[in-house]
Amino acid sequence: MPEVMIAAEPRTRFGKGPARQIRRAGRVPAVLYGHHSDPRHMTLPGHEVLMALRTPNVLIRLEGLPGGAQLALPKSVQRDPIKGWVEHLDLLLVRRGEKVVVDVPVTVTGEIVPGGLLDQQLVQVSVKAEATNIPAGIQVNVDGMDVGAAVHAGDLKLPRGVELDDEADLLILHVITAPTAAELGAEVAEEVAEAAAVAAGEEPAAEAGEEPAAG
Secondary structure (H helix, E strand, O other): OOEEEEEEEEEEEOOOHHHHHHHHOEEEEEEEEEEEEEEEEEEEEEEHHHHEEEEOOOOEEEEEOOOEEEEEEEEEEEOOOOOOOEEEEEEEEEOOEEEEEEEEEEEEEOOOOEEEEEEEEEOOOEEEEOOOOOOOEEEEEOOOOOOEEEEEEEHOOOOOOOOOOOOOOOEEEEEEEOOHHHHHHHHHHHHHHOOOOOOHHOOOOOOOOOOOOOO
């Protein structure tokens, strides 16, 4: 994975007021921690951070800090809930050759057989990899998979040097029978009826086999 260089500036003023000033100036408050060192507070250019975070597990080379450049991985990102801007960033200090545990996306290619429905239970999986060689993602080819077929975490083909850090029997995806139009219509009608009952202040109808609540 290529490194993204971002110029950092040490942060010396703290509190909500200074943090708002930092954000108004187009920068992001950030903290770098790890390797049993004291946390290092800094600010980063907001636009460059936003662009870098488009890549999962992006490796950031922080320039401009006392002691020289540092490599870091994003660990916690706080965003504005409406505008999506990055409001704060926690970074993990890493070294070349060091292995780290990260979540990587699982993407699907290919087409299953007609009449089946692909049910993907997990869109990412936890792996252990070198900090400078984290895979961008893991692909699963479902071409020709029939109803009943399944892929578990232990079935994933990982790149060389990458280890699974999840349980091998963890279900990633499986193929189920696609519902008929009649079944879909009945399900939609049931949901509409339940929503109308809730809106009218009524108790939702009990599922088949459920005992009615005691009065």
